[in-house]
Amino acid sequence: MSIAWQFYISSILVYLGVDVMACWGLNLQFGVTGIMNFAYIVFQAAGAYTAAILTLGPSSRSLFQHYIGGANLPFPIPIIAAGAVGALLSLVVGTFTLRRLRVDYQAMVMLIVSLIAINVATNQVDLVNGSAGLSLVPKPLSQVLNLDLVNYQWFYVALTAVVCVIVFLFVHQVTRSPLGRTLRAIRDNEHSAAALGKNVTRFRLLAFVLGGAIAGVSGAILVEFIGTWAPGSWTYAETFVLFTAIIVGGTGNNLGVAVGALLVPVVFLEATRFLPPIGYPGLIDALQWVAVGLLALLFLWRWPRGVIPERRRRFRKPAPG
Amino acid sequence: MSVLVASIGFGLISTSILAIAAVGFTLQFGVTNVFNLAYGSVMTGAAYAAYVANQFGVDIWVSMVLGGLFGAALSLLINRGLYTPFARHGLGLAGIIQVTLALGLILENGLQAIFGPSYHSYQMSQGPSFHFGSMVFTAVQVGIMGIALASMIGVHALLAHTKLGKAMRATAADAPLARSCGIRTEFVTDIAWLLSGLLCGIAGVILVMDLQSFTSTTGSNFLVPVLAAAVLGGIGQPYGAMLGALIIGMVSEVAAAVTLPQYKEVIAFVILLVVLLFRPRGILAEVASLKEVVA
Numbered sequence: 001m002s003i004a005w006q007f008y009i010s011s012i013l014v015y016l017g018v019d020v021m022a023c024w025g026l027n028l029q030f031g032v033t034g035i036m037n038f039a040y041i042v043f044q045a046a047g048a049y050t051a052a053i054l055t056l057g058p059s060s061r062s063l064f065q066h067y068i069g070g071a072n073l074p075f076p077i078p079i080i081a082a083g084a085v086g087a088l089l090s091l092v093v094g095t096f097t098l099r100r101l102r103v104d105y106q107a108m109v110m111l112i113v114s115l116i117a118i119n120v121a122t123n124q125v126d127l128v129n130g131s132a133g134l135s136l137v138p139k140p141l142s143q144v145l146n147l148d149l150v151n152y153q154w155f156y157v158a159l160t161a162v163v164c165v166i167v168f169l170f171v172h173q174v175t176r177s178p179l180g181r182t183l184r185a186i187r188d189n190e191h192s193a194a195a196l197g198k199n200v201t202r203f204r205l206l207a208f209v210l211g212g213a214i215a216g217v218s219g220a221i222l223v224e225f226i227g228t229w230a231p232g233s234w235t236y237a238e239t240f241v242l243f244t245a246i247i248v249g250g251t252g253n254n255l256g257v258a259v260g261a262l263l264v265p266v267v268f269l270e271a272t273r274f275l276p277p278i279g280y281p282g283l284i285d286a287l288q289w290v291a292v293g294l295l296a297l298l299f300l301w302r303w304p305r306g307v308i309p310e311r312r313r314r315f316r317k318p319a320p321g
Numbered sequence: 322m323s324v325l326v327a328s329i330g331f332g333l334i335s336t337s338i339l340a341i342a343a344v345g346f347t348l349q350f351g352v353t354n355v356f357n358l359a360y361g362s363v364m365t366g367a368a369y370a371a372y373v374a375n376q377f378g379v380d381i382w383v384s385m386v387l388g389g390l391f392g393a394a395l396s397l398l399i400n401r402g403l404y405t406p407f408a409r410h411g412l413g414l415a416g417i418i419q420v421t422l423a424l425g426l427i428l429e430n431g432l433q434a435i436f437g438p439s440y441h442s443y444q445m446s447q448g449p450s451f452h453f454g455s456m457v458f459t460a461v462q463v464g465i466m467g468i469a470l471a472s473m474i475g476v477h478a479l480l481a482h483t484k485l486g487k488a489m490r491a492t493a494a495d496a497p498l499a500r501s502c503g504i505r506t507e508f509v510t511d512i513a514w515l516l517s518g519l520l521c522g523i524a525g526v527i528l529v530m531d532l533q534s535f536t537s538t539t540g541s542n543f544l545v546p547v548l549a550a551a552v553l554g555g556i557g558q559p560y561g562a563m564l565g566a567l568i569i570g571m572v573s574e575v576a577a578a579v580t581l582p583q584y585k586e587v588i589a590f591v592i593l594l595v596v597l598l599f600r601p602r603g604i605l606a607e608v609a610s611l612k613e614v615v616a
Contacts, residue, residue, distance in 0.1 A: 287430070
């Protein structure tokens with residue numbers, strides 16, 4: 001394989017891992033618990049900024065970018081911190097929005113939250129360097145390992161895979177445990193769950209925080225790989241791609257969601273890279289978004305349960321008497 | 322002081338545009354329970370329809386009416402062709418929200434594919450300026466405020482004094498009951514979409530007349546303030562939407578004058594979030610239980 005192809009394929013694999021992780025986190029919130037988190041990308045961004053700031057070193061040493069705090073922490077700490085910040089931000093936002101609000105109000109409030117977040121990140125330049133974003137984020141362990149560029153790429157693929165496995169074991173454990181059963185009960189019938197003594201708001205908040213932590217980790221893995229992060233790259237449309245991936249893959253099914261993450265953000269969006277350029281620059285991008293929207297509509301109409309539907313759970317009838 | 326007064330002038334214009342859009346959004350939501358996130362893209366569509374008419378030499382005010390009619394037709398078509406079939410297919414409330422979001426994305430990017438990513442402007446003059454103390458309005462802005470006032474009075478007259486308005490309120494309160502009382506809820510739903518689309522289209526065109534240039538994302542960027550105004554007053558409540566528009570429009574412009582201008586929307590949204598903490602259903606809403614989609 002030529003070096004260029006190795007670069008391309010290894011990069012795609014990292015993107016795939018990030019998307020799969022992000023979809024699992026969103027699936028925990030939306031697919032399993034039924035929270036319409038249209039601000040999901042904000043929590044991914046929060047994780048990415050955290051990881052970037054904790055690897056870039058103190059802000060005062062940088063001439064061209066300004067950010068709050070700054071440290072030079074060794075490899076796994078920035079990623080763990082990103083997860084923690086994602087969870088913490090989710091806790092704050094969730095406390096505000098998950099209380100007593102209807103599903104559609106929640107969806108709308110999430111849209112507003114994402115707009116506020118983009119506004120603040122863009123305009124408060126000393127926070128995370130405004131609309132220019134952060135760049136030149138050092139790659140983890142690159143100095144310790146001393147690999148050439150191509151081998152480092154493959155190392156990062158392996159790293160992403162390991163994190164993916166950890167995240168999978170986590171979401172798998174959550175969804176198959178009694179906790180997962182409670183979350184699904186809340187999704188399917190909030191009032192019945194409440195009648196059985198489940199504190200609906202608390203469980204929603206828990207799922208929201210766990211999903212936010214995963215979002216933060218996925219953002220950290222992405223930013224440590226590509227090295228830059230700017231607010232222009234996280235609009236509600238990006239979240240919609242993840243929603244589409246979950247719908248296509250199979251809402252509520254971790255395996256299906258992973259397949260969806262392969263099909264929509266990776267295969268569907270990467271395939272157009274090989275199209276010959278037509279029209280003005282940006283025409284293909286616009287048509288691509290049209291196609292993603294049509295894909296979501298097609299699946300919602302024809303296969304609303306996705307490629308790999310959520311397993312229908314059966315329970316034995318209690319013995320009579 | 323004069324800055325503050327001038328900002329109240331800006332606030333009046335923002336309020337006018339927001340009020341038309343928010344009342345349109347909330348009327349349709351109240352009757353049908355569809356949380357239509359494609360609303361902003363329909364606004365953009367109407368703005369482009371008016372742009373095409375304007376390019377053929379049609380006067381801008383006539384183009385605005387055409388834009389409104391386009392918005393009405395498009396909204397009716399969207400509901401008949403997409404939302405109603407999906408609702409009858411058994412898609413729940415959360416699924417319908419995703420359908421509307423997908424449609425918004427399709428419309429926005431479809432318009433970009435047709436008209437290109439660049440900014441467009443209407444051929445129009447802003448007319449002479451009028452001074453009220455330290456507030457300055459162009460003739461166009463006075464026209465915008467007049468249209469907003471006329472629309473609000475029209476909506477009030479419709480809802481309060483006509484049989485159709487009564488039927489709409491009945492459908493909004495309880496659709497199955499309204500149906501069993503002999504109200505043709507399908508007809509009422511169609512009217513609600515037409516009226517909402519008309520207001521949406523007019524709001525889209527006057528938004529662009531005020532901004533003076535627009536692109537395919539203009540409407541969807543305006544959607545969040547519209548949602549904020551509609552929800553602040555209590556969604557499904559036309560008078561609440563008017564009040565919400567007044568608060569969001571005024572607060573954002575006055576806040577821009579007294580604090581940093583780039584945070585004008587943020588401040589308005591933070592107010593909304595705080596209000597929702599204490600009154601989760603908005604200021605005016607008394608009963609707003611979660612209902613199913615009315616198709």
